[in-house]
Amino acid sequence: MPRFALKIEYDGAPFAGWQAQADRPSVQGAVEAALARLDPGFAAGARIAAAGRTDAGVHATGQVAHADLVRDWDPFRLREALNWHLKPAPVAVLAAARVAGDFHARFSATxxxxxxxxxxxxxxxxxxxxxxxxxxxxxxxxxxxxxxxxxxxxxxxxxxxxxxxxxxxxxxxxxxxxxxxxxxxxxxxxxxxxxxxxxxxxxxxxxxxxxxxxxxxxxxxxxxxxxxxxxxxxxxxxxxxxxxxxxxxxxxxxxxxxxxx
Missing domain, CATH: 3.30.70.660 (Pseudouridine synthase I, catalytic domain, C-terminal subdomain)
Structure with missing residues (x-):
């Protein structure tokens, strides 16, 4: 499965933090919901991993996450499609990039x-x-x-x-x-x-x-x-x-x- 890195910006005010929660809105949940509209793996419940699990109310201008997708997207089209499906949440994918399978948004970070x-x-x-x-x-x-x-x-x-x-x-x-x-x-x-x-x-x-x-x-x-x-x-x-x-x-x-x- 091709792996993609995503650079993400968000206003943390409406969210209970980055990490997905069953009964509260999260940035991770918003991005995964957008991915579920594009990729069968996420429609079946796949997850993304991020460099930092920011708390409720904390913002980001350069969060990084990675996702394993079934489809091998062109990175530009993936970014554009995600931003379309993220609306109206205050979350934007600034960049998407194809990365090696051993890249990990959290554990590869220096x-x-x-x-x-x-x-x-x-x-x-x-x-x-x-x-x-x-x-x-x-x-x-x-x-x-x-x-x-x-x-x-x-x-x-x-x-x-x-x-x-x-x-x-x-x-x-x-x-x-x-x-x-x-x-x-x-x-x-x-x-x-x-x-x-x-x-x-x-x-x-x-x-x-x-x-x-x-x-x-x-x-x-x-x-x-x-x-x-x-x-x-x-x-x-x-x-x-x-x-x-x-x-x-x-x-x-x-x-x-x-x-x-």
Missing amino acids: ERRYLFRLLVRRAPATHDRGLVWQVLNPLDLAAMRAGAAHLVGRHDFTTFRSSICQAQSPVKTLDQVDIEEIALPHGREYRFTLRARSFLHNQVRSIVGTLERVGAGAWPPERVAKVLAARDRAACGPVCPPQGLYLTGVGYPQDPFSPEG
Whole structure:
């Protein structure tokens, strides 16, 4: 059966997360329902696999999944057909590519990239409502960057791990935590970019929630090192809400969507 990789974008607001659930809408369920209209294997109950199982309300601009199909589609036509059948769900297939049979969207991945958008302004968000986490009071960019520096590298991230996380080990290598400040007409947006081979459940939201406390002046930057070393979930800052979080990309030894891939 030919295997295809799919690059997928979605607004997570109407979904209970990526993973298919029997009684709640999911992104996986939406894509599989579209595939069922095109392929007899999915009409019979075949499943897709994704690089990351995003939580309820979390968005994606670069999720990757793979599907084994009965028909050997032209990738362009597969993308167009899927997007037709995905309407009106806020899900789009950005690219489709034929891949080798040993390609796996999750296990072949060498890195995941996330973006978190934090809006600071007094007036409520309108156009970005549901797409950012909004706070009202100013934040100190330099302090947040100083706090974030303590997290880069290989650490035991138990403090920043959900109590229901199923990962075998809390030890992860965080390759990048960058924070960009964008001036807006009536406020500021802070964009947190995080990159690692893999993340623990709620790790990104826990890190951003902790750094927001630093930016607000409630915590000094050096406290981030102390809470990391504590290896205690109770030491963590608040877990920020999901609507500001985006899975923006997945890295592979060879990009399946490039001409060379």
